[in-house]
Amino acid sequence: MPSTLAHPVHSELIIKKSRFIGCVQPVANRADALCVVEALWRSHPGARHVCWALMAGGHSAAVDDGEPGGTAGRPMLDVLRHQDLDGVLATVVRYFGGVKLGAGGLVRAYTDSVAQALLGADKVPLCRMQALACEVPYAAEGVVRRELAAVGAVQLVVHHGSQVQFDFSVPEHVAPGLVARLSDATQGRIGWRKAAEAA
Structure with a gap:
């Protein structure tokens, strides 16, 4: 690294x-x-x-x-x-x-x-960060918050609308595993949006 x-x-x-x-x-x-x-x-x-x-x-x-x-x-x-x-x-x-x-x-x-x-x-x-953004039904908010806390997500912004939207950054090397875990934990009811690259 x-x-x-x-x-x-x-x-x-x-x-x-x-x-x-x-x-x-x-x-x-x-x-x-x-x-x-x-x-x-x-x-x-x-x-x-x-x-x-x-x-x-x-x-x-x-x-x-x-x-x-x-x-x-x-x-x-x-x-x-x-x-x-x-x-x-x-x-x-x-x-x-x-x-x-x-x-x-x-x-x-x-x-x-x-x-x-x-x-x-x-x-x-040097820990490179990757910016991610997703949205989930309200029932899955707790599971997403726990996973983000477990990997040390930073710059976390949460919006409550028709669904719960999360914008955050995680170390680049943990991003693929996190995406897979969140998809499993929400039984595929997670939507990923484009996020700006983080430094």
Whole structure:
């Protein structure tokens, strides 16, 4: 199961006089990641590169920011993928020390910067939620409420009309079993409606 991070964690490496300041942190999407990168440029105006990699919501990005192609962003992204992280931004600010590291040296430096930061990170299991909506006769309301409570349904909204309507979210991995149990428990007298996707 993918994980995200509880909070930002930093690292710092000095390699042949170049300073690499790494950070891994939770972010929701690419727009948030770009805001972080812009803030890093403002905080480090003397830096030569601000390289970054992002895994968020199934989307990824790897930016070398002027380093030779494939020597910074891609290795950083590989570390995030190897650790099965999502909703995570890795950044490395490089202050050039005057000594070229070569392609292999750069790959190692950027990989190590992210890996070192992750050593101190608190990982949090990422639980994707699925939004569901159903309606049942009044006689089945109690059975539905018990099943929803048993699986920890959240964002529960109940409407009483000609039937009882439920809107709720459950962890993605429990949704298929819940749907089957509710169909059995209501003897097929449950109607499913389309619900908006939950994050």
